[in-house]
Amino acid sequence: MDNLFAIAINGIFVKNFLLVQFLGLCSFLGVSKETKSAAGMSAAVLFVMIMASTAAFIIFSYILQPLGLTFLSTISFIIIIAALVQLVEFIIRKYSPPLYRSLGIFLPLITTNCAILGVVVLNVRLEYGFVQSVFYGFTAGLGYTMVMLLMSAIRERINILHVPGSIQGLPHAFFITTLLSLAFVNFFGVIPT
Amino acid sequence: MAEMTIKGEYLRGIIKDNPTFGLVLGLCPTLAVTTSVENAIGMAGATLFVLMGSNIMVSALRKHIPPITRLPMFIIIICTFVTVIDMVMEAYTPPLYKALGIFIPLIVVNCIIIGRAEAYANRNTVKFSIVDALGIGTGFLLVLVIIGAIRELLGTGMIVLFGLHVISIPINPATFMILPGGAFMTIGVLMAMVNYGRIRKLREV
Structure with missing residues (x-):
């Protein structure tokens, strides 16, 4: 079993969800054009990741496993995530309208964000306990947030440049991501396995 | 609107509505599993199966399906097929299952599948939906195999397909291409090339 420190380094740097594990790329490329929306999306992802790992752990180990229903795990995880996102949306809308206005549009997108389902499935595959699962959700969200903010800051500055027509937009974003990802690859081997 | 033909719909899925370069959907599996051609074929096969079933x-x-509850319905239908392929692959192709890892259950949230259910299968007959699934699936397979071939060839100097050496070139293998960065670069270059072709075509017209 990994200790919490190893999980944190793993979640944020070594196995960064966006740059190393390729999870959540759709939202990454779509929302990282400006820092404000990138921050909103990251906050929503971080929040739902923690909630989803908590709820999924409880359902998986207290309902699915004792009853031998583990083959239903994918379907129950996606329903848990969809229900959670709805719930979070209702609560935020009721109690904090300003937060809803800034996060609201990102919440529906999160249900189909592979990073969330990814963290839940990874928790099960790695056989993490309760505290570890929740902590992994938290650190994976932190890693996502960090890369999202880095990328949006870079893209905001690089927008001023003149690039050839065929590289504009997505290809350019991919080249930036290549360099960022190369930097993160250097973290391989930081944690001896 | 032009008359729909089976051939036309099939080719549309490969070229115009190509999942990666046309619609820009489902990037996560495209990049993650293309470290080798073998994984690429496995992933595209699994996706094609799920897409076909859900369509x-x-x-x-x-x-x-009542319009108001259609998205949860689609997700449950897709989940069913993903669970089927997940269990089949775990039982019959354990090495491939291990190599693809969490990306098999993640087919559920692959935007290609729910996108096709919403944009196409929900409006068209079963016959054309099958053709659409085949077309989009073939398009996805082509892109995955091209990216996988480039990365495997440059990264290891050879392509090994189901235990057979298909091709090998005498170069110093660039490990970079197998690393995550190589995936981003390959798709960036390919996308720039596709864009270049499109811009030239527009200029000619």
Whole structure:
């Protein structure tokens, strides 16, 4: 079993969800054009990741496993995530309208964000306990947030440049991501396995 | 609107609505599993199976699904097929299952599948939905195999397909291409090339 420190380094740097594990790329490329929306999306992802790992752990180990229903795990995880996102949306809308206005549009997108389902499935595959699962959700969200903010800051500055027509937009974003990802690859081997 | 033909719909899925370069959907598996051609074929096969199943079910049930609850219905249909392929691959192709890892259950949230259910199968007959699934699936397979071939060839100097050496070139293998960065660069270059071709075509017109 990994200790919490190893999980944190793993979640944020070594196995960064966006740059190393390729999870959540759709939202990454779509929302990282400006820092404000990138921050909103990251906050929503971080929040739902923690909630989803908590709820999924409880359902998986207290309902699915004792009853031998583990083959239903994918379907129950996606329903848990969809229900959670709805719930979070209702609560935020009721109690904090300003937060809803800034996060609201990102919440529906999160249900189909592979990073969330990814963290839940990874928790099960790695056989993490309760505290570890929740902590992994938290650190994976932190890693996502960090890369999202880095990328949006870079893209905001690089927008001023003149690039050839065929590289504009997505290809350019991919080249930036290549360099960022190369930097993160250097973290391989930081944690001896 | 032009008359739909089976051939036309099939080719549309490969070229115009190509999942990666046309619609820009489902990037996560495209990049993550293309470290080798073998993984690419496995992933595309699994996706094609799920896409086919969900397109058939959704188009067959399209008159019975109430519009307001259609998205949860689609997700449950897709989940069913993903669970089936997940268990089949775990039982019959354990090495491939291990190599693809969490990306098999993640087919559920692959935007290609729910996108096709929403945009196509929900509005068209079963026959055309099957053709659409085949077309999009072939397009996805082509892109995955091209990216996988480039990365495997440059990264290891050879392509090994199901235990057979298909091709090998005398270069110093660039490990970079197998690393995550190589995936981003390959798709960036390919996308720039596709864009270049499109811009030239527009200019000619």
